[in-house]
Amino acid sequence: MKKLMYMCIAGALAAGAACSRIETSTSNQIPATNAYEASIRDNNMAAGSTRGTDEAIREANASTNTHAAASGGFMFQNQLMTEGEFLNEAASSSMMQIQLAKLVQQRSAKPEVRQFAEMMMDHHTKAALEVHSIASGMNMTPPAVLMPAHQKAVDKLSKLTGKELDEEYMEFMEDLHEYDIAKFEVASNKAPTVSVKAFAVRTLPILRVHLDSADKLESKID
Numbered sequence: 001m002k003k004l005m006y007m008c009i010a011g012a013l014a015a016g017a018a019c020s021r022i023e024t025s026t027s028n029q030i031p032a033t034n035a036y037e038a039s040i041r042d043n044n045m046a047a048g049s050t051r052g053t054d055e056a057i058r059e060a061n062a063s064t065n066t067h068a069a070a071s072g073g074f075m076f077q078n079q080l081m082t083e084g085e086f087l088n089e090a091a092s093s094s095m096m097q098i099q100l101a102k103l104v105q106q107r108s109a110k111p112e113v114r115q116f117a118e119m120m121m122d123h124h125t126k127a128a129l130e131v132h133s134i135a136s137g138m139n140m141t142p143p144a145v146l147m148p149a150h151q152k153a154v155d156k157l158s159k160l161t162g163k164e165l166d167e168e169y170m171e172f173m174e175d176l177h178e179y180d181i182a183k184f185e186v187a188s189n190k191a192p193t194v195s196v197k198a199f200a201v202r203t204l205p206i207l208r209v210h211l212d213s214a215d216k217l218e219s220k221i222d
Contacts, residue, residue: 074190076183083196086187087135090199091142093180094128096150097121100157104169109162113170116217120173123206134195163221170218177211 073082101121108114135142146154153172160168184207187200 072192074186074192076186081183083138083191083193084140086183086191086196087131087138087140088143089147089183091128091131091135092147092150093176094124094131096146096154097124097176098128099146099154100169100172103154103158104165107161107165108169110166110221112217113166113221116170116173116213119213120210123210127203127206130199134199137195138193166221167218170214170221173214174211174218177207177214181207181211 073080073085075081097120101117101124104117105114105121108117132142145151157165157168157172181204184200184204188197188204191197191200
């Protein structure tokens with residue numbers, strides 16, 4: 001069970017973003033690293049290039065990152081994530097975590113889990129307001145409803161109660177925050193827009209606190 005829901009959520013979010021890009025342009029599709037490096041190596045061999053493969057790969061990666069910045073986004077998990085997609089995911093994730101926190105406060109068997117959920121509600125209410133403020137300044141409108149992957153998580157946990165809910169919720173919080181930390185770390189370094197980058201920088205320490213708390217609590221209730 002460990003990591004399963006996270007992998008489903010991350011995969012669904014990535015697939016959703018990829019579908020969106022395919023509909024508008026196929027030029028942003030970046031192969032997996034190994035295939036990417038192999039294609040560069042094959043091209044060099046076919047051209048009889050005397051340059052080192054590592055040099056060619058560095059140049060290709062630099063070109064990819066330049067393209068990502070020019071497109072108003074950054075590379076995450078070998079795909080282009082636009083700043084709009086990043087903000088939309090952040091808004092939807094905050095809405096999801098507020099809904100889950102309310103659910104847990106009503107049905108949890110453990111006061112420590114309810115306390116954690118209260119922290120999630122407080123922090124993500126503030127985060128949602130900040131995301132909407134940043135998006136508004138960029139002439140964007142975050143979603144008013146949950147993304148399908150986030151709705152699926154809510155639907156699944158809504159069927160549980162008591163100890164089973166506590167265990168599944170805390171595992172999900174661990175996995176979700178691992179994914180978010182990886183994404184926000186990239187955004188904090190690579191997001192082209194100052195307000196988006198600053199939001200990622202400010203949010204990262206909070207996400208790390210959430211993950212640390214979730215790790216400790218999940219091990220206690222198992």
